[in-house]
Amino acid sequence: MSKYPQTIDEIEYTKWETFAAFYDPLLAQDVDESNYQQWLADWSYVSRIAYEASSHTYIQYTLDTADKAATETYFAMLDNIQPNLRRAEQQLSEKLLTIDIDRADLQVPLVGMRSDVEIYSEANLPIFVELQKQAAEYNKITGGMSAELDGEQHNVSQLGQLLGSKDRAERERAWHALMGMWQANQDALNELFLQMLPKRTAVAANAGFDDYRAYVFRAKHRFGYTPDDCMTFHDAIEKVVVPAAQRIIERKRQRIGAAAFKPWDYVPEMSIIVDTDDGEALAPFAKQADLVATSQTIFDQLDSELGSYFRKMDEEAMLDLDTRPGKALGGYCSTYPLRKLPYIFMNSTGSADNVQTLFHEAGHAFHAFEAMHSQQFVHQQRANMEFNEVASMAMELLAAPYLTKEAGGFYDTAEAARHRIEHLEGIIMFFPFMSVVDLFQQWLYTHVDEIKSADQLDAKWDELWQRYLPGVDWTGFEGIRASGWHRKLHIFRYPFYYIEYGMAQIGALQVWRNSIADHPAALAQYRQALSLGGTKTLPDLFNAAGAAFQFDVPMVSQLIDLLESTLAELEAQL
Numbered sequence: 001m002s003k004y005p006q007t008i009d010e011i012e013y014t015k016w017e018t019f020a021a022f023y024d025p026l027l028a029q030d031v032d033e034s035n036y037q038q039w040l041a042d043w044s045y046v047s048r049i050a051y052e053a054s055s056h057t058y059i060q061y062t063l064d065t066a067d068k069a070a071t072e073t074y075f076a077m078l079d080n081i082q083p084n085l086r087r088a089e090q091q092l093s094e095k096l097l098t099i100d101i102d103r104a105d106l107q108v109p110l111v112g113m114r115s116d117v118e119i120y121s122e123a124n125l126p127i128f129v130e131l132q133k134q135a136a137e138y139n140k141i142t143g144g145m146s147a148e149l150d151g152e153q154h155n156v157s158q159l160g161q162l163l164g165s166k167d168r169a170e171r172e173r174a175w176h177a178l179m180g181m182w183q184a185n186q187d188a189l190n191e192l193f194l195q196m197l198p199k200r201t202a203v204a205a206n207a208g209f210d211d212y213r214a215y216v217f218r219a220k221h222r223f224g225y226t227p228d229d230c231m232t233f234h235d236a237i238e239k240v241v242v243p244a245a246q247r248i249i250e251r252k253r254q255r256i257g258a259a260a261f262k263p264w265d266y267v268p269e270m271s272i273i274v275d276t277d278d279g280e281a282l283a284p285f286a287k288q289a290d291l292v293a294t295s296q297t298i299f300d301q302l303d304s305e306l307g308s309y310f311r312k313m314d315e316e317a318m319l320d321l322d323t324r325p326g327k328a329l330g331g332y333c334s335t336y337p338l339r340k341l342p343y344i345f346m347n348s349t350g351s352a353d354n355v356q357t358l359f360h361e362a363g364h365a366f367h368a369f370e371a372m373h374s375q376q377f378v379h380q381q382r383a384n385m386e387f388n389e390v391a392s393m394a395m396e397l398l399a400a401p402y403l404t405k406e407a408g409g410f411y412d413t414a415e416a417a418r419h420r421i422e423h424l425e426g427i428i429m430f431f432p433f434m435s436v437v438d439l440f441q442q443w444l445y446t447h448v449d450e451i452k453s454a455d456q457l458d459a460k461w462d463e464l465w466q467r468y469l470p471g472v473d474w475t476g477f478e479g480i481r482a483s484g485w486h487r488k489l490h491i492f493r494y495p496f497y498y499i500e501y502g503m504a505q506i507g508a509l510q511v512w513r514n515s516i517a518d519h520p521a522a523l524a525q526y527r528q529a530l531s532l533g534g535t536k537t538l539p540d541l542f543n544a545a546g547a548a549f550q551f552d553v554p555m556v557s558q559l560i561d562l563l564e565s566t567l568a569e570l571e572a573q574l
């Protein structure tokens with residue numbers, strides 16, 4: 001690939017001319033059955049350069065949202081590169097689709113590509129840029145939020161940590177500080193979302209769809225299921241998981257000796273529920289270096305190859321884990337496709353939850369390593385989100401047996417049991433919240449014409465919340481409950497990206513179920529499935545990992561039973 005740069009340091013990556021010099025010759029080249037593989041390899045390399053630049057500028061921007069230069073570079077990428085890049089990729093896809101290709105490992109990627117070509121609309125390119133800038137606005141509003149509590153300024157992540165306190169009065173104060181911050185930004189968030197909504201509708205219309213949901217199902221390559229299948233899943237959750245979640249809430253209510261569970265005892269959008277164990281809150285590590293060192297030991301024991309991937313990331317400075325002022329919220333795994341390296345971004349504060357997040361993001365990183373090294377072209381490397389999250393969520397469960405100090409982990413036996421109880425209870429508690437987020441969006445994007453004000457959004461969110469998340473006394477705070485959709489960044493930044501988590505958890509729980517019977521065999525299947533990248537359909541990827549692509553009452557019941565019986569065993573170890 002000597003005709004192309006080896007690193008993005010050699011190029012001016014905020015100028016489209018730089019990439020046009022790579023893409024234009026590919027577009028002009030004569031391609032047919034006899035030579036497409038070399039052409040596809042060149043295209044693949046050029047894509048890697050472009051997406052490396054795109055990832056890099058996004059990562060730099062999220063590391064410090066107050067850094068003006070990094071923000072400008074990121075915006076320059078959005079303005080100058082992204083629309084042109086989409087167009088160039090689109091044109092190359094169209095060219096590829098004219099060729100009769102019989103390679104089996106390209107058939108699934110070609111189905112996706114054909115669909116992308118069908119829904120492509122030139123008119124959408126500037127709208128995507130506007131939407132991305134508005135998504136950045138959400139980051140700016142929420143990343144800049146802080147509140148004073150006990151004489152110190154706290155950001156959302158730090159208040160989240162205080163919400164995990166065992167001191168109920170402290171939790172209550174932290175909750176009020178946090179909700180005060182959100183309430184203060186309520187108008188700005190409503191306004192922002194109501195500006196995004198018609199743009200999303202326009203995107204769907206330009207692509208030839210009646211509504212944004214129909215568009216999203218195609219754009220996200222949801223070929224393996226329909227909105228009706230989602231409804232089957234939500235019904236199973238209502239029948240099976242909501243009662244299981246109520247049992248957890250009731251158990252915890254009794255343990256804290258409260259007459260009623262309050263909003264500061266359970267914050268679904270932050271995956272926080274009161275820790276009712278004896279003793280201090282778990283504090284598995286202090287800083288990034290400790291978290292990395294212990295996790296390294298765990299991954300090494302889990303699988304030497306996975307361990308070597310993690311070591312490589314640390315050596316190549318692909319981990320930024322500690323929270324800092326100005327850092328964007330949340331955690332994610334991105335990739336440097338040219339260097340074939342994943343990158344993990346987190347806001348860790350030393351909690352058990354952070355350990356879980358690192359395992360999760362490491363699962364994504366391992367997926368990237370396996371797919372980037374097993375599949376020849378970038379076009380074959382990316383799986384659907386529903387399976388990407390199997391990679392990450394299964395890793396959270398597969399790493400669990402190594403949490404004890406005995407096995408090289410963070411804790412003594414009782415602490416490890418506490419950590420695992422928190423994690424498994426969290427899995428149960430997540431499903432009903434996931435249903436609220438998905439059902440809210442399913443409704444929202446099929447009723448856009450009727451939506452005149454944010455009050456209607458609040459009302460729908462509240463209706464779903466009360467149906468799926470009962471058992472908490474919100475008296476006096478109903479308005480805060482109703483505007484809860486503000487606090488779920490996916491609704492703003494990644495529309496409809498949520499049911500994937502629920503489906504993937506069903507896949508991950510099956511991998512875990514298999515690992516209880518035979519850990520090495522389940523791990524081997526897991527790695528094999530990750531290495532397939534996007535060369536198989538979603539149901540086939542699930543099957544390769546040892547899981548059925550099934551989301552009905554029998555499946556959900558089987559897995560919830562396993563979770564509840566494991567929880568009972570772990571309770572006995574306390």
Ligand SMILES: [Zn+2]
Nearest residue numbers: 360364389392
């Ligand atoms: Zn994930």
